[in-house]
Amino acid sequence: MRVSPITAxxxxxxxxxxxxxxxxxxxxxxxxxxxxxxxxxxLGLWVRVKRKTEDHVLLIRWEFVLTIDLPAAEVKTxxxxx
Amino acid sequence: xxxxxxxxxxxxxDWQAVSEIPADQLKPLTPEQAAVVAELxxxxxxxARSILEGERASEALLEKTQRFxxxxxxxxxxxxxGVQIDSVALETWAGxxxxxxRGKVNTVFRINEDLVDDLFEGGSKEADERISRVIDLVVGxxxx
Numbered sequence: 672m673r674v675s676p677i678t679a680x681x682x683x684x685x686x687x688x689x690x691x692x693x694x695x696x697x698x699x700x701x702x703x704x705x706x707x708x709x710x711x712x713x714l715g716l717w718v719r720v721k722r723k724t725e726d727h728v729l730l731i732r733w734e735f736v737l738t739i740d741l742p743a744a745e746v747k748t749x750x751x752x753x
Numbered sequence: 754x755x756x757x758x759x760x761x762x763x764x765x766x767d768w769q770a771v772s773e774i775p776a777d778q779l780k781p782l783t784p785e786q787a788a789v790v791a792e793l794x795x796x797x798x799x800x801a802r803s804i805l806e807g808e809r810a811s812e813a814l815l816e817k818t819q820r821f822x823x824x825x826x827x828x829x830x831x832x833x834x835g836v837q838i839d840s841v842a843l844e845t846w847a848g849x850x851x852x853x854x855r856g857k858v859n860t861v862f863r864i865n866e867d868l869v870d871d872l873f874e875g876g877s878k879e880a881d882e883r884i885s886r887v888i889d890l891v892v893g894x895x896x897x
Contacts, residue, residue, distance in 0.1 A: 672846050672847070673762070673845065673846060673847070673848045674846075675762075676762065676763050676764055676765060676768070677761060677762050677763045677807075677810075678763060678768060678802070678803040678806050678807075680793070680795060680803075699795075699796040699799065701793075701794050701795050701796060702794070703793050703794070703795050704795075704799075705795065705796065705799035705800065705802070705803050707763070707765075707768045709765060719765060719768065721772055726769070741761070742760075742761045742807060743760060743761075743846075746757055746758065746759050747757060747758045747811045747814075747815055748755060748756065748757040748758075749755075749756050749757075749815060749819070750754070750755060750756070751754045751755075751756050751819055751822060751823075752754070
């Protein structure tokens with residue numbers, strides 16, 4: 672299943688959330704966090720975040736990820752003349 | 754011909770563009786979306802941005818699907834008569850295009866999205882040949 676790139680709502684374990692708050696002090700005060708998942712691999716989620724002047728990519732290891740919430744059912748359709 | 758995108762995927766470009774929009778210029782949430790925000794205790798601003806990002810990305814994916822449909826239409830027309838494309842759908846989760854054809858041949862087949870990207874983004878001759886081979890196989894197997 673191809674889940675990236677996309678902004679997803681991610682629920683992390685307490686340990687994962689605490690670690691992420693060290694890296695991203697401005698995270699909203701919610702257990703479910705919206706992050707842009709640029710890529711996934713065997714290590715975990717590579718998320719792209721904005722810091723003051725530039726973008727950074729952070730790794731969230733799978734062991735800290737409890738849930739990833741993605742919009743699944745959206746179907747966008749148009750008609751086209753052949 | 755029906756063109757559709759099933760599921761959602763975005764891009765770094767869409768994410769960057771949406772993240773630079775000032776919070777007060779974001780589209781207000783619908784009552785249903787606001788209810789989701791309250792229920793899940795999530796950031797309303799982040800949720801609004803993710804919705805906008807998804808809308809932009811869907812447009813881009815729809816354009817890509819349309820472009821591939823036009824390409825397929827030309828390819829079918831030049832290889833086999835009496836076949837019309839009924840629909841082309843991009844299944845974002847599977848990374849495949851699902852194509853339904855009718856006429857002399859009635860069937861549904863899939864083509865890897867990566868192959869189409871190789872063709873459109875890389876101009877790959879091999880991808881072009883492989884897509885043509887898929888078409889030949891589909892038509893060859895179904896026409897008696």
